[in-house]
Amino acid sequence: MSDSQSSSLINALIGAVVTVLLSFTMISPVAGGAVAGYLERTDGVRIGAISGAIALVPMLFFGILVIGFLSMGNMAGFAFLFLLFMLVFGAIWTVGLSALGGYLGVYLRDEL
Numbered sequence: 787m788s789d790s791q792s793s794s795l796i797n798a799l800i801g802a803v804v805t806v807l808l809s810f811t812m813i814s815p816v817a818g819g820a821v822a823g824y825l826e827r828t829d830g831v832r833i834g835a836i837s838g839a840i841a842l843v844p845m846l847f848f849g850i851l852v853i854g855f856l857s858m859g860n861m862a863g864f865a866f867l868f869l870l871f872m873l874v875f876g877a878i879w880t881v882g883l884s885a886l887g888g889y890l891g892v893y894l895r896d897e898l
């Protein structure tokens with residue numbers, strides 16, 4: 787792995803950590819993507835999307851854990867459909883807003 791690839795991965799991981807730490811807010815993917823894009827300096831949309839995809843992993847794990855507890859009763863089919871919906875919506879929300887944040891991070895870096 788080249789130095790630029792490893793620094794891109796580190797920037798994406800930092801953005802993902804910011805996203806997870808701020809996950810109690812609705813704009814955490816934008817903030818995490820912005821941090822990743824700001825650190826990356828170029829190609830903010832790509833690095834923001836990668837950051838969002840990385841942040842999606844622990845968020846989905848927590849969601850699966852919650853759905854598992856909720857589906858212990860007679861609602862297993864409903865829980866599966868709800869989980870599938872949340873997976874798709876969560877992926878679009880997290881990765882999409884992280885890509886937007888990456889764009890904004892590069893924009894802020896260029897303007898400041």
